[in-house]
Amino acid sequence: MTGLSYGDAVAEVLKSEPMFETTTVEVDGVSFLAFKNIPQDLRALLQTSRAAQENGQAEYLVFEGQRLSYDAFCNDINKMAHVLQSRFEVLPRTRVAVAMSNRPEMLILMMAISSIGATCVFLNAWWTTEELRYALQDTDSKLIFTDTQRLERLKPLQEQLGLTLIGVDETQTDPSYVSLMRSETRSAWPTVDIDPDSDFAIMYSSGTTSDPKGVALTHRGAVNAVFTWLVQATIAPLINPPDDPNAEKPRPVTLITTPLFHVTATHPGFLLSLPAGAKVVLMYKWDAQTAVDLIETEGVTRFVGVPTQSADIQIAAKNSGKPLETLTQVVAGGAKRPPAQVSELAQAFPQAEIATGWGMTETNAIGIGLSGEDYVARPGAAGRLFPPLQEMMFLDEDGSPVALGSVGEMTVKSVCNMRTYLNKPIETSTAMQDGWFKTGDLGFIDDDGIITIVDRKKNIIIRGGENIACLDVEDALHQHPAILEACAFAIPHARLGEVVGAAVQTRPGMTLNHAELSNFLRDRIARFKTPEHLWVQTTPLPRGATDKIDRRALRKTCMANLSKKT
Structure with a gap:
């Protein structure tokens, strides 16, 4: 069976799938394209994804010795949501911070906070006490959930900033996350109204200036980003039809290796897994051999990490004699993959689609991507703009569009873009005008719609x-x-x-x-x-x-x- 072209596949999916029907929405006086028939907030995303997760019965989250079904995961989210409301009087738009390395509690807290209309503040787990101070004052966060290592860095700030520190381990604090969860019996969904254009999270950019920028991300932006990725997954088999279209597909299994305070982990890793019906395998910290073992034992189909991690698993798999035959996708995000690595990975994992993705914290991680034969043929390219919600221009120093094929600053308009840089009106107005966000990346687009990123503007x-x-x-x-x-x-x-x-x-x-x-x-x-x-x-x-x-x-x-x- 001959596959469709990329453009024809996109047109077919948008025409035939009601889930991807679009409409126009107005946000802060700017009109954007958005999906019409999707959940409007993260709590609704959790609820509507239950069907894709075997009506809640599927094993959903694996972390070291822990295994949670989808229903058990949601029940824990709801219990913590009730704790936040009744014990700590958390209201919509209240900012609650989390400071920890990767563990299930971080995902549960993220969704519990957002499920009651509050805002989850992701604190960088590598930050020093003074860097933590900056973010807590920047967000005015008073309630912080933390692990042992971060707790020691936060204690010097507790009295100064009037913080309530809740340790995720039972003996850390009184009360602790464990004792609070044990005392709560309610697991019904919260009923508080959620404004789709309210902030579900504040995430800090990795930063090239002295102070990191708090990026305010909304429910609407995050959910529309998730369904934009689902469009790409839906068009893939139309472009490259399977040999046996009637063969049963293995359940998707995603390995999350990057920190959960970064969009690569939270968005195309965790949030996308919900409606995609995928199982999530979570790593506490990066170790290539552990990753290889997990890919094999858990049947991981999708690996998303920075390029060096792809290279690491290639070496570890070779050294341990494990072909990792369940992998169907090896995706690089967060940085450009060296072109020479693309063919090496394609040879090492011939059954897998090698892919690259570009996105930013400011775009809810959505952006452009390239995979499979297209990527192997153009290993230096970044990809195509993911349809159908985004628009992109390439601008010169004066803010005027450049000619096709000429290098300019990549500037994107999308309902997925951030709401603002927190407490930084000048930086916000410099980066965003009328819904268009200046990415700071320099690139060009060719006749086929393939975008190549030349560099960061500042690099x-x-x-x-x-x-x-x-x-x-x-x-x-x-x-x-x-x-x-x-x-x-x-x-x-x-x-x-x-x-x-x-x-x-x-x-x-x-x-x-x-x-x-x-x-x-x-x-x-x-x-x-x-x-x-x-x-x-x-x-x-x-x-x-x-x-x-x-x-x-x-x-x-x-x-x-x-x-x-x-």
Whole structure:
């Protein structure tokens, strides 16, 4: 059976599936396209997803020794919702914070808070006491649920900020999460009205400035993002029809490996699993061999992680002799996957669709993507704009659209976009106008609607008037067989203004020096793009909270070492 083209498949799904019918909504005076027949808030999403989860009987959440059915998961959410209302008098729009590493309680709290119209504040689990102070004051959060490690960082703030700290482990605090849940017997759904345009969450961007920005995300934005991904899943078999259309499909099983205070985990990982009828396997922290074992024992079909995690499981699977035959999708998000890695993954997991996705905290993680043969053929591309709700323009420095194929700042309009940067009106008005959000990413679109991201706008090295994209340099570096990961950045230069610097991690047992690398790159990138300063290490490059390489911290360390040499 011959598959449809991408455009024809989208048209067929939008025409034939009532779930994806669209309408126009007005939010803060701006008109947006939105899905007409979907749940309007996260509580309704939980309720309507029960049918997809074997009417609540399916095993839904797996975490270490814990296994919860969908009904049991929802019952725990509802019990905590009643605790929040009766014990702590949490009202709609009240902000309640969570500070912990990945564990089921974090998902239960996220949904319990949003199910009563309150707002879940996600605190970065890596933050110091002072960074936690900033976010708590920024959001005016007084009630915080926390694990042991974060509790110790929060205690110095308890009296100063008037905090109520609730430990998720039984002996941490009095009361504790465990004792509160044990004392609550009600498991009926809350009945409080929820405004679809109210904030379900405040999530902090990974940050390139001194203070992170609190991104206010609404129920409407999150749910419309979820159903946008469902459109992509529905069109996939129309483009690539299965060999046997009558064969029973395995139940989707998603492995969540990235932190739950980041949209990659909460949105295309957790929230999408609800209406998709998927089981969720949750990891406390990243470990490649543990991930491989879980993929095999739990029958994981979908892996979503940052590119280095894809590379990690490829190596771990090979070393342990496990082919991971249940995998049908290996998705990269949070950062661009090195093009050379795409074909390697396709060869390592021939039964799986290798995919990439681009989205931001500010867009509820929705955006663009590419998968399968299209991605293997264009490994440097980011993908197509996910239909049908989004619009995208590419703008020059003056805010005018650029010509087709020319590089401009990616600017997207969607009902999924954030409501605001919390308490930052200037930053909000700079980034958003009339529903359009300036992403800060530079890219271009071709005749086929394929978007290629050149770089972050702020990650341009200007060498003697020549603009150099850090990602362009990194793509070339990743082609060297000794390099496992790489990061490029600007180094000040008295004559040229800036030159290229790079730090790389070598593969086990392999070495690299500057002269060898320069010779290797001679025919791969222009000479002016070749790193003039190189730092080589055998350990992983430093990472931020979302497991992206921390370019700023790495550059600072390398610059300090350069200063010592001079």
